[in-house]
Amino acid sequence: MESNSKKTANKNRLKILNKINEKKKDIINFCSNIIRIPSENPPGVTTEISGFLKDYLVDEGLDVGVYEPKKGIVNLVASFGEDEGPNLVFNAHMDTFPRGEENWPAFDGNVLNGKIIGRGASDMKGGLTASLFAFSVIHELFPELPGRLTLTLVSDEETGGKWGTEWITNNVQNSVGDSCIIGESTAPQIIACGEKGVCWLKITTFGEPGHGAHGAEENAIEKMSKLIPVFLKLREVKGTLTNYEEFDELLNMQIKDMEIEYGGKVDRILRNVTVNLGTIKGGTKINIVSSSCNLELDTRLPFGVSSEVFITNLKSEIEKTGVDDIDIKPLQAYNGSYTSSREKIVQKMIENVKIVTRKEPVLYPIRLGATDARIYRESGVPTVVYGPKAYNMAAKNEYITVNDLITTTKVHSILAYDFFDW
Numbered sequence: 359m360e361s362n363s364k365k366t367a368n369k370n371r372l373k374i375l376n377k378i379n380e381k382k383k384d385i386i387n388f389c390s391n392i393i394r395i396p397s398e399n400p401p402g403v404t405t406e407i408s409g410f411l412k413d414y415l416v417d418e419g420l421d422v423g424v425y426e427p428k429k430g431i432v433n434l435v436a437s438f439g440e441d442e443g444p445n446l447v448f449n450a451h452m453d454t455f456p457r458g459e460e461n462w463p464a465f466d467g468n469v470l471n472g473k474i475i476g477r478g479a480s481d482m483k484g485g486l487t488a489s490l491f492a493f494s495v496i497h498e499l500f501p502e503l504p505g506r507l508t509l510t511l512v513s514d515e516e517t518g519g520k521w522g523t524e525w526i527t528n529n530v531q532n533s534v535g536d537s538c539i540i541g542e543s544t545a546p547q548i549i550a551c552g553e554k555g556v557c558w559l560k561i562t563t564f565g566e567p568g569h570g571a572h573g574a575e576e577n578a579i580e581k582m583s584k585l586i587p588v589f590l591k592l593r594e595v596k597g598t599l600t601n602y603e604e605f606d607e608l609l610n611m612q613i614k615d616m617e618i619e620y621g622g623k624v625d626r627i628l629r630n631v632t633v634n635l636g637t638i639k640g641g642t643k644i645n646i647v648s649s650s651c652n653l654e655l656d657t658r659l660p661f662g663v664s665s666e667v668f669i670t671n672l673k674s675e676i677e678k679t680g681v682d683d684i685d686i687k688p689l690q691a692y693n694g695s696y697t698s699s700r701e702k703i704v705q706k707m708i709e710n711v712k713i714v715t716r717k718e719p720v721l722y723p724i725r726l727g728a729t730d731a732r733i734y735r736e737s738g739v740p741t742v743v744y745g746p747k748a749y750n751m752a753a754k755n756e757y758i759t760v761n762d763l764i765t766t767t768k769v770h771s772i773l774a775y776d777f778f779d780w
């Protein structure tokens with residue numbers, strides 16, 4: 359027989375799901391409205407979109423703190439409940455990739471054939487919408503929460519988070535919490551509980567300027583060309599086993615799941631360092647020996663490869679080439695992060711995805727793109743990423759589906775109820 363508390367929980371979940379169904383049109387309109395307010399990064403200015411979001415939350419009867427640590431870089435923190443129980447935090451970023459050069463309706467907020475189209479739809483105005491509605495629906499239906507629910511809407515995510523999530527978690531009460539949900543893209547069937555680390559380096563070689571006809575051995579571009587094979591060889595570096603027993607098993611399941619869509623290369627992408635030679639610039643004129651050449655290198659580190667060790671090893675490999683007089687500048691460097699699947703927030707997420715989708719979710723221990731989850735995990739806060747599936751992310755005609763938006767809003771909402779001990 360079902361216990362009384364279980365019966366009540368089921369009844370209340372149903373109440374929440376019905377509420378989301380009632381609000382379906384509002385949710386879709388809201389998402390398309392915030393796409394209409396550009397928040398491209400660069401420049402990363404979020405004054406207008408944060409003003410819109412703040413007004414919306416205030417109209418819903420919520421207290422909202424506004425924090426602007428740098429001009430135009432605005433963060434919002436709203437919170438309700440009591441401090442006796444746990445604090446569950448939703449985190450979403452307001453800034454997006456730039457619209458790009460191509461011709462497409464990036465800021466029209468079009469809803470066509472079940473798709474919501476525009477820059478930021480998938481990264482991450484859809485996920486933001488899901489979390490915001492979850493937050494406001496719980497506030498509306500269950501204001502007497504046995505704990506605290508916090509919504510953090512941040513800026514500066516696309517450029518590292520220093521003035522966004524990093525800043526609020528260091529400076530604003532309630533914004534760290536006991537567990538965190540981030541609505542960055544996954545898919546209705548996919549929950550991410552870890553991600554790769556990032557190591558961006560700017561490497562510069564130097565030469566002796568002179569006339570190209572006179573030998574030209576001390577040439578900066580030539581030196582860089584000797585280093586490129588070293589960079590590409592970094593792809594052989596594998597992630598090491600972790601302290602988490604379940605990690606490998608989950609990774610194997612993720613690889614199987616992703617291979618359906620991406621083919622056999624998935625194994626290497628997930629287990630190894632990935633390398634992208636992002637930009638290269640050098641030389642001034644065809645017949646002048648180039649005096650400097652710089653290359654921007656984007657590497658992503660599997661869980662277990664520390665960025666410090668990685669950079670030290672890279673320097674020693676570079677030394678072996680005999681190329682000297684090199685400058686290596688880290689632009690961004692941080693390690694992969696992981697939340698154990700045994701944490702309450704992960705278990706509750708699995709349970710509630712099952713209830714909404716009626717299917718078994720797949721847990722990804724490695725999400726490929728970086729999110730602010732690492733900042734929460736570094737503070738010891740168990741964090742899951744769960745949001746609508748991204749289509750054409752950072753490209754032309756970025757979109758999410760209406761179905762994904764509603765499904766993920768439902769999951770965020772009932773999880774925000776179910777996380778607490780009523």
Ligand SMILES: [Zn+2]
Pocket residue numbers: 451481482515542729
């Ligand atoms: Zn994002």
